[in-house]
Amino acid sequence: MTVEHPALALRGLAKRFDGTIAVAGVDLDVPAGSFYGLLGPNGAGKTTTLSMAVGLLRPDAGSAWVLGHDVWQDPVTAKRLLGVMPDGVRLFDRLTGAELLAYNGLLRGMDPAVVDQRAAELLDVLALGDAGRTLVVDYSAGMKKKIGLACALLHGPRVLVLDEPFEAVDPVSAALIRDILTRYAAGGGTVVFSSHVMEVVERLCSHVAILAGGTIKRVGTIDEVRGGRSLEQVFVEVVGGRTATGEELSWLSQ
């Protein structure tokens, strides 16, 4: 099979916006079957990197492969293997949850009967069935993340790429999302997600890459990256530590 191919391979991906360099040459190999966390502070280039990796943003240089298929040369095959939840959960939010799933399923060329069945299951498992005819635009932040995840999962992708799946999600929804992702990975799927929540990454991931200033600073299995310390310590050290607040904000205390 495709054992020799990594689930996701990035080579020299680079992008600049209006003169500022957002991503400066990212190389990354995501082994098939891994649970990969892409860590980085705000503005590190996580979203830009992932967008280029899944075919949403054309890179200035470099290339990306999904299970050996070039995302930019052979987008049709690569996109068939991918499930994507873009940043800020961009969805057609004037549809109801069920309508949105049906839309995404048919757009992927799936059989209508299968779409119906999977959509019902997903809505049920993600506790979105109660929403009924509520439009996605009226969903809460957590519900939006869940329906976004459902859209990404619907066609049974081999590689799941999620941008900030745990941002602005309450603990109950977060636990649910975590469970589903774990089950997906256990079933042989590969998950790549970006985050800056250390606990989640530490709990879930088999591999971690730390991105800062548009380049990869640390990469490897979670134990390699941690090196016996906590992930947060490593992260703060790599990214450039916190500044001490002593006298500066004295007016905050009344």
Added chain:
Amino acid sequence: MALPVSADATPAAPVRSVSARHFVRLKLRVMGNNFRGQGWRIALFVGGALLGLWFAAAGFFLFAAPGLTGDGRYAVLIAAAGGGLLVLGWLFLPLVFFGVDETLDPARFALLPLPRRTLVTGLFVAALISVPVLAVLIASFGLVLTAWSLGGWSAGLVAVVGVLAGILLCVAASRAVTSAFATMLRSRRVRDLAAVLLAVTAALLGPLQIFGLAALREADWTRLTGVATVIGWTPLGAPWTVGIDVAQGRVWAAPVKLLITVVALGALLAWWSRSIESAMVGAASAGKAPVRRGVTGGAVAQLFPRVATWAGRDRFGALVAREARYWWRDARRRANLITIAVVGIFVPVLINVTGGDFAFEDGAGFTAAASDSSPVVVTISMLLVGVLAAVTLANQFGFDGSAYAANVVAGVPGRVELRARMTAFSLYVLPMLGVVAVVLSFLLSRPEWIGLTIGGLVATYGAGLAVNSLISVLGAYSLPETSNPFAMNSGAGLAKGLLTLLAMLASVVAAVPMVVAAALLGDAWLWLALPVGAAYGLGAALLGAYLAGDVLDRRQPELLATVTPRR
């Protein structure tokens, strides 16, 4: 300026009060930052400014004509009619075509501790910083010149005051009306009422146009001057005529007319301030949709609305179904549909029923020669409607915004995408065009022209779809993510205007064969128009989707980037 800092008050009083100056500076700063590193935006802005200056100069000489010739007879007529048209233009053009520049979105100020009066004044003054306002200012100083040359410096001075008040009135009117309609269209409860209201307001354009046409035809200037005098006493004409009143010795009229203007201005600002509040508070959601349980059918069955049940349960069908739902559920798109319906009925009725003496505004002075409606005139009016309908799609991807990512990720082929979008839009527009054709034919008591009208409409609409597909792929721009369906990004107003103009010109060119055929073929065309027009329209649309789809396939990520609001 600075208030004393109170020592005891629990929330410390602000050290400086916020004034309109801050809003102006904020607006200039936002505009400036928008230009940074965006050469094409600057180019568009300069182009738009030049266009504005050109119109301003034309308007100036029109308004100044009585003064330059020293002939005061028609001064009131020109001031009242021209000024009234200006106000009406500010009222309707943003609703129908251009949108309002919402560089400073009221919702952004919701958390700041600003008194509403400060906020409204600030936003109002900031709204004055724009090219159209400058253009109107230049044009209306023609009135000042007229007043000055007819009545000396005192009349000129009064005219300055009047003209400035008139400009304030224009801006206040456009803000108040768009804001009120935005509020109504946003609310799930009264949005249909808003649609009707919009239609009725647009219907008011009718009498005005008839007035204008009567002026051209009958040239009964004394009677028109009487009408103009009356208009001069309404808020539409009051601010523009004060200078001439003084010049012609009716000094007592000036304070009264200025009072009328100020009262109207105050009422508009009060109205605006009320709808601003609802925009600020209710921006998140205007009441939840009722949660209806017991949904029938599976997810796929739910996706397809009744108008699209015929579509296959595949990629194309899903796109059609989603677009069809969006044209109704998205306030921005619905506003466009309503506009098409309104314009579609009134433009041809006005052109044809009032006798075909329709002078095009493009300055060429083209006037249809026929005193009664003819197949050529009918075809031309249909051409306008078809083009106007199709031009709605000129930024179809902008409506989607970042949600378009879903289609990119799914790798939808460009041709399927464009064909589906055309189909879904046509589900709404074609029936409307059919109604337009039938209504027009019966109003003209020429039922045998139904074929002609439908043929002309469908042909131009199809050609327009083709042109606009290509433009929507190449010239897309992002729309602001606000709840105001009429809002535009700063600078985008010009882009949109130019793009619309380009799209319309290209569509008209593509549809010219229909007019030529109507002119050359005579009576035979009455029977050929329907089949030929339908085939022409369908062929053009398919060809457009074929060609533009190819471009779209290569530009999907770039298109996504251009329609994603920068934030």
